[in-house]
Amino acid sequence: MNAVLSISSLCKSFGTVKVADAISFDVPMGQSLGIIGPNGAGKTSLFNLITGTLRADSGSIKYQGIDVSTNNSATRCRAGIARSFQIPQPFTAMSVFENVLVGATQGAGLTQREAETVCLEILTQTGLVSRANDLAGALTLLERKRLELARALAANPKLLLLDEIAGGLTENECQSLVATINDIKSSGITIIWIEHIVHALLAVVDRLIVIDFGQMIADGKPKPIMNSRQVREIYMGLDADA
Numbered sequence: 001m002n003a004v005l006s007i008s009s010l011c012k013s014f015g016t017v018k019v020a021d022a023i024s025f026d027v028p029m030g031q032s033l034g035i036i037g038p039n040g041a042g043k044t045s046l047f048n049l050i051t052g053t054l055r056a057d058s059g060s061i062k063y064q065g066i067d068v069s070t071n072n073s074a075t076r077c078r079a080g081i082a083r084s085f086q087i088p089q090p091f092t093a094m095s096v097f098e099n100v101l102v103g104a105t106q107g108a109g110l111t112q113r114e115a116e117t118v119c120l121e122i123l124t125q126t127g128l129v130s131r132a133n134d135l136a137g138a139l140t141l142l143e144r145k146r147l148e149l150a151r152a153l154a155a156n157p158k159l160l161l162l163d164e165i166a167g168g169l170t171e172n173e174c175q176s177l178v179a180t181i182n183d184i185k186s187s188g189i190t191i192i193w194i195e196h197i198v199h200a201l202l203a204v205v206d207r208l209i210v211i212d213f214g215q216m217i218a219d220g221k222p223k224p225i226m227n228s229r230q231v232r233e234i235y236m237g238l239d240a241d242a
């Protein structure tokens with residue numbers, strides 16, 4: 001299998017709290033993988049481990065066949081792993097364009113001139129072009145989420161990690177963001193998306209993983225997983241077809 005990401009027996013604890021308890025899975029190139037699980041399950045910690053802002057206690061993370069477990073986050077970003085943050089983290093005193101420029105120059109290593117062309121394309125793709133010259137601090141929540149996406153895309157990722165990017169949006173905003181993410185998916189970028197808004201996730205992902213107390217408790221086709229007794233017990237009242 002042509003795996004972009006290969007995680008093996010990954011373990012991480014904070015004191016007595018196990019946020020990753022022997023997690024293993026592979027993500028083939030071009031796949032869109034959803035991750036769900038209750039608050040505190042360890043989902044964001046998994047992204048922190050994959051991107052290198054957290055070091056695992058044991059286990060390995062291979063990216064394109066190479067063990068990156070000991071690489072710092074800047075090296076992993078340059079190699080093509082980019083993320084959005086659950087709570088948007090724009091440089092509020094910089095313009096939208098400058099925020100994306102940071103991704104292209106620091107994340108992808110482009111020159112200023114190369115980066116400017118790329119940024120314009122990404123701002124168009126993410127629906128932010130009309131806001132390019134506005135301060136990032138003046139953006140609405142949806143626009144901040146789009147900026148998270150734009151900045152991550154500017155790093156020219158092969159693997160894009162989205163952390164609850166639809167959280168807090170209205171239904172219409174959510175649908176418009178899903179369309180943008182599906183557009184990114186069709187460009188061939190491998191996506192891992194942590195999300196509580198299940199219908200948004202199911203409109204994009206090919207596969208679903210469920211994490212609870214740091215353990216992977218399900219992995220497979222999204223609809224059967226959402227309909228499984230175990231997942232229904234965790235997400236009482238959730239309907240995969242709703």
Ligand SMILES: Nc1ncnc2c1ncn2[C@@H]1O[C@H](COP(=O)(O)OP(=O)(O)O)[C@@H](O)[C@H]1O
Nearest residue numbers: 014017019037038039040041042043044045046
């Ligand atoms: N840097 C940290 N130090 C100590 N505890 C942490 C740290 N990061 C996360 N945790 C704890 O680890 C658990 C999992 O957190 P997190 O990965 O953010 O969960 P999720 O994203 O699934 O809601 C939570 O109990 C959280 O409080």
Ligand SMILES: [Mg+2]
Nearest residue numbers: 043044045086
């Ligand atoms: Mg989280």
